[in-house]
Amino acid sequence: MNRQPIVVALRALRQTLLGPDARPERPLLARWPRLARYAAPAGLLAALGLFWITLTVESNWGLPPPIALLFAAMTVAPLLALPRRPLLAWRLGLLALLVCTFNAPDDQAWPWTPPLALGSVVVAAVVFARVDRPVLGWLVTISTVPVLTLVDAENRAAVLALLGALAIVGDLIRRNRLSRRALAAQTELSEREQERRAVLEERTRIAREMHDVVAHHMSLIAVQAETAPYRLTDVSAPAAAEFVAIAGSARDALTDMRRLLGVLRSESAGPQIAPQPDLADLGAMVDTARRAGLPVTLDAGPADDGQVPAPVGLAAYRIVQEGLANAARHAAGAAVRVTVRPGRSTLTVRVQNAPPDDVRAPHSEAGAGHGLTGMRERATSLGGTFTAGQLPDGGYAVAAELPYDVEGGDR
Template sequence: MVNRHPIATALRALRQTLWGPDGPPGRPLLARWPRLARPAAPVGLLAVLGVFWITLTVESDWGLPPPIAVLFAAMTVAPLLALPRRPLLAWRLTVLALLICTFNAPAGLPGPWTPPLALGSVAVVAVVLARVDRPVLAWVVAITTVPVLTLVHAENRAAVLALLGALAIVGDLIRRNRLSRRALAAQTELSEREQERRAVLEERTRIARELHDVVAHHMSLIAVQAETAPYRLTDVPAPAAAEFAAIAGSARDALTDMRRLLGVLRSEATGPPTAPQPDLGDLGAMVDTARRAGLPVTLDVDPPVDGRVPAPVGLAAYRIVQEGLANAARHAAGAAVRVTVRAHRSGLGVRVENSPADARPTADGGPGHGLTGMRERATSLGGTFTAGPLPDGGYAVAAELPYQAESGDA
């Protein structure tokens, strides 16, 4: 039984070669040099006009009538005009020109074509063979050999066929290399997105663990106070004592559920914390540590009048300042850093900014996700976060942390 799949593939490739549309456009030749791309169009147009004039002159010297010479010159430059965007169309025009422009060539030339047509045909075939896939490449080579075998002189035929074979091999290698680089770039982009997604999930898990510790502390206080309230008060009615006991029981149940949740969030490599979570009052110690490490930091803190900051807000402010100082030390070595914390009626404003760097950024093994973590901390409290360069060349991150999330927030 005949396997029709290769035959069907070959027929589809033949249709694509003879009258099918060109494939998706490849990367422009001058994409790596954008400064050269702008003058490329007028320079290319002048080159095509030059080829047209040279061909017209050669055809006239060969004794062709002016209308035929103009026609042959136009058929010589037409493939060059179509080549940048329609390589297959340019190749079809080239084959047509090779079959038609064959009159009155003087003896001594390897073929019946003018030098501009011969060189232009080589350029067109080379570009096409580097753009098409293998089935179409095979048909392009096979069809191009028709004018070579029928019109090229016998003593030069082997050399021209060898040149065509070399162009086919090199073109296929170029196409495969381009496809490999494109696949590698796509895989690299996918890996970067996956790393970013993983970093976001890890940071959210870390924030959830820290918030668990803060909330668990408050739930423990609620349970203890509810249990001891009947003993600290006199003449507590029985219904009120039962209500206190119910509050204490609910708090204990909530603590049990939160411990189960923490078991899911905390990985095997992450043990329980051995120190209380930091808050706004620990900023001074952290800044002193940064100064001893050589980072010029100025701290300006304006806490609330009553000194009360919700524990999650204080923890988020501490972590944002900590990451901001780390980013400044990593990416703006030698720059002066200013940390500003301002309390207002409904929340806390945190800002970390640095002056322009005096030295090149230090290598840290790859891009980090510090901004992602800071944004996650701010948005988890219903706040906002912004980051970006300053007009003087420095950089600033700022967060607004509300004391109480909006009612629509989860």
């Protein structure tokens, strides 16, 4: 015999009657923050008005003032507890339905006052939409007790139909809310996965470019070490052997790099045989942007030959390239200023554009593709820093600090 349904039913009954009352995940007016600030004062005034109406009705029925005050308080209490403690509100409402029925005059068609009946419907509608199905089943079952025992036979069917309709609608509302929540969570997960994939793809592309640059320099080391004994005079035998060892080590390193980084190349991406761009190619790129209609000003400081390493020059070139593309895409017609300042140990790169002509399409990281992600990855892969953001005047700027030596020494 499967005891699982019995265990679930007993747990739901315990939660219904005595169990903890979980607080709602979101306030009732979370979607309307401006309205939510007035909810507490308005609710308090409504509760006071309902208390006064109930007290008036009970007094007209001839109840003593202390009993009328008690019954009026029991009518209002479930509504006060409803926003944060729905199950407690249902329990208080059920107690009010059972207790406040023995005070109605004989000529009344309903055993409860209009405020109590209307408040019970509101409490049931809210609570039924917040609990799961096992608890909902017990709530509906127990709620039929005062209906079957206190309501007249001619009105009993209508009340039971209303109770069933509230249960069905509440279950549908809860399932719809759970579906939307699951869809939102899945959407957020997909967005994070896409962002993570974009970061990995950008890192892979950067690693491929870095591999090409380092492989080029390692090849030069191997060639220079092999030809050094023939280019230099009076090279001793130990020195020649040392050059041969250097060349062999360089070629071994090249082989290991190809094995290690070979997986970074996809089947569709062949080896890049074109030379990698550097700072010397910034002028040509700026001229191309000008011919395309982008007003660009290049401010590049002087740099000694060999001062800026090739990986740093490549990263600076790509950052400027992406910065110009973003400016053309998001701030068409705005003036752009590119600043490249080589220092003693770092290279400063900054791409700044004026406010766009169309103020309805400002810069933002959301929806801007993966350009900012790629620039940030390039800077951080070299141990540098990257910042991007909107300026006070409405423009936008990206800036990067690229160190020559990640370990902190001057080149």
